Amino acid sequence: MLTRTILSALIAALALAPAMTMAADTPGVTATEIKIGNTNPYSGPASAYGTIGKALGAYFKKVNEEGGISGRKINYITYDDAYSPPKTVEMVRKLVEQDQVALLFQTLGTPTNTAIHKYMNQQKVPHIFVATGATKWNDPRNHPWTMGWQPNYQTEGRIYANYVLKNLPDAKIGILYQNDDYGKDYRKGLHDGLGDAAKKMIVMEQTYEVTDPTIDSQIVNLKNSGANVFYNVTIPKFAVQAIKKAHDIGWKPLHLLNNVSSSLGTTLKPAGLEASKGLITALYMKEITDPQWKNDKGYQDWVAWMKKYYAEGALDDQANAYAYSVAQTLVQVLKQCGNDLSRENIIKQAASLKNLELPLLLPGIKINTSATDFAPIEQEQLAKFDGERWVLFGELYDAAKK
């Protein structure tokens, strides 16, 4: 009897052994810790985004205080890359080869992530939920270790095209976009969405450089082109100028404002709530400066977390809400991994998110991924600004279904 017990215990131990060694073999994973690497621009031209990296750390602090994930604390290592691709390469190599992180999470920027794209896939280290809206991160066939998170800019462009085709068949569209990959992705989305109608409908396209002082002349040109739809692809600083200028010169087109600048706090209030009336945008998150969420549980929990763990962070900066949500997505992935924290399983679980809803995503928006779908958020909803808040209308647009 005793022998049999010992024997079965031995067999059980043998059966468990591979799972145990697997966990032990993954760099950065011990019985009590999982190491996660990140780069963010804490200095340099894009340092405004640095708050994301800090907020992520603050969220993991909360997770650790609450006991970690399956008993493992998150050891979050983040380095400054100053938004410079060579520095990103160096810092990421340090994270992977020297610090031996289990995975790379939320590295920020399109050029910076492009610089490490190939490397991460050669090293077979999960490179997940990168902080950029470019389209190329959803490419599981060629880059099975890299995954985006937010809806990509082209998808959003197609949503606006859809809306225009349905509601304004005789639209004359004027476009203003930033002359880089971000602006061009948005532009391409609209063009693709309009299809054959693009040639007929788009009457003028204007660009600006991110270093330009003003875009007033572009707005005047767009008005004079006779456009009755204004597709405004600008970052907040220029969105404020565009909304103000259009209002001042009495141009009243259907104004489609990209999600990048949809914050009340950073765009609409500085531009003037009256001038902002009638703006249309596509949202996937709750705008934290929008009064309609004041009594929302998700919003209140977020504020409580901000006050306790990230007091120096700004309560009107959407980036902090973004970081909160993306960190929650990672926590879900790690929970799903259970005790198998091999790199293979981490990326597998990241690609197995099913109908995940987060407190700061719009109601009804669900995160779904699969082995062939590396685009976690693909739903957005149109909203119109009524002078006080964004009023959601129409149904959820789902890029995965179109």
Next chain:
Amino acid sequence: MTPRARAVGVAAALAVALVLPLFVSNFRLFQFTQVGVYAIALLGLNVLTGYNGQISLGHGAFYALGAYTTAIMIDRWDVPYPLTIVAAGVLCLVAGFLFGIPALRLEGLYLALATFALALAIPQILKYFEHWTGGSQGIVLSKPNAPWGLPLSPDQWLYFVTLVVLVALFVLARNLLAGRTGRAIVAIRDNPIAAQAMGVNTALYKSLTFGVSAAYTGVAGGLSALVIAFVAPDAFNVFLSITLLVGIVIGGLASISGALFGALFIQFVPNWAQDISKAAPWAIYGVFLILFMYVMPRGIAGALRLALARVGRRGTAARA
């Protein structure tokens, strides 16, 4: 410093450089390869600023030009990478020479401003020629593998390639600066009128110095494209040019070995600063800068020279 002490120093440095790959990880080696790349760029800038007295705040532009030359030639035309490095150097030689001609009219701070404009403009120019440069998306390259079946990792191979280029260019610079040409270059810095009176063609020498300086920096840029395996406009902002200037001042103006010390500084000190304080790495970096300038006003190379001279004097005194 006696020639003998110098020879011993150079031999020791070379020996360390040769055996380094045996002892450090691929990641560390990658960092040292970057040191080598920076050292070449710094030597170029030092020839111009340290020896010839022309201040450039725009050498990042030549670095970018070299990097893009290499990247485009490999990406578009599949040119073997050693040729692209040569091309990067030649192209920057010409570009630097041409830029040096109008720069003749500008002295000191005015030249610094003109070159600063170059540094400011280059990221936008790179975006403008999107067809060639890939715009802000940049160009992704593959790291070259070691040829002839050598048992080296790509990191080790690139380290040795950089080392060979570095040594060759250092020897070249030393020969250039030690002879007639070097004396003319320095004379222009110290007293342009006297130099002219002695028959030095200052205009030609200044333009040529600019060209050679840009060529060195271009070669460094080309190598950096290989080492990083990616180029994008964001990598070549104004800060790069300023970093290079910091490198030559910290390393030691008008000193060949100073380029190497400066390269070590600009590669490793920002990382240390980040290790010390995540909240304010640049404040720590600033403290390092001030300390270095205060303790070693002539740069690391200058301080070493002084220290060796003192030891040497003491030695002679003891014998006497």
